[in-house]
Amino acid sequence: MQILRGLWLLLLPLMATAASFDCGKAATAIEQVICATPALSTLDEQLVTAYREHNQDGLLQENQRNWLNGPRAECKVDVACLQSRYQERLAQLQGGQLMRQRIDNASPVYRFDIGLFNWGERDWAAEGPATINIIDKRSQRRVQQLRLDNVYMAHGDNGKPLVNSARLYDLQGVINVADFDFDGHADFAVQNGNDGPYGGPTYRVYLYDTARKQFVLNDELSTLTEENLGMxxxxxxxxxxxxxxxxxxxxxxxxxxxxxxxxxxxxxxxxxxxxxxxxxxxxxxxxxxxxxxxxxxxxxxxxxxxxxxx
CATH class of the missing domain: 2.40.128 (Lipocalin)
Structure with a gap:
């Protein structure tokens, strides 16, 4: 065991230029396997290049972190598993497309500017990591920015995103605006997927906090959409x-x-x-x-x- 460890330490300087990071500072078992496997090292470099190319405005930052701590981490040091996960992720990044959508018909007070990295898996909807800038229509100033790991934006027959739509057993709005807690201030919900019962829509629901003058995620209302049939x-x-x-x-x-x-x-x-x-x-x-x-x-x-x- 000591001999193998010694050989590994001798090899590290030779691999210091491999992968997308300094192999001389490889801190985890997965990083060490990447450095020791040329095919994985190449995939790692390609993946990081694709990530940097598409990570405009930090759009993919949280999504990439989740991938590193989820699908990649699940492989541990299994080389075949890591190669498969890297290839899947690389194809996903290379096949995706950044799209920007301005939604000004959901609220008389606010405009929602959405930047979404669409994985391109459906013709009738865009889905992927997104940033949402909330713009005050009167001042034209951004009042808040949200970063979501996933946003689902379905389109109507006119090709425009559905908003303020909660039709049961049907596509629903990407942005739904109303006074959910009846305090006199508009709130809104963002569809973040279709992971509810029977593949129904789920939402992240934000209530306006008058003290903070910000929209704050409400877990109770968000959970309500996750446990029932949509919005x-x-x-x-x-x-x-x-x-x-x-x-x-x-x-x-x-x-x-x-x-x-x-x-x-x-x-x-x-x-x-x-x-x-x-x-x-x-x-x-x-x-x-x-x-x-x-x-x-x-x-x-x-x-x-x-x-x-x-």
């Missing part, structure tokens, strides 16, 4: 948010939420439609309502055909 609906009149969930074809839940005194999201009403009748003739409808801190429940059964043709 929630906003009932401004009743100051409620409504989400939809399902299990298979025949079980559906519609839940209404309000913000409590601590500005925390709380479920206040739920409609459960359960048509999992083995005979296929009935639907069991349960209504749950929160009254003075306690849930009140009522259940009725309806003929299946009559209920769904109301």
């Amino acid at each position: 929630f609906q906003v009932d401004a009149k009743r100051k409620r948010l409504r989400s939809f969930a399902k299990s298979g074809c025949c079980y559906h839940e519609t839940t209404d939420y309000q913000f409590d005194a601590r500005h925390r999201l709380q479920a206040v009403e739920r409609l459960i439609e359960d048509a999992q009748d083995p005979a296929g003739k009935q639907v069991r409808v349960t209504r749950e309502t929160l009254v003075n801190g306690r849930w009140k429940t009522s259940t009725r059964r309806y003929a299946l055909d009559a209920y769904y043709h109301q």
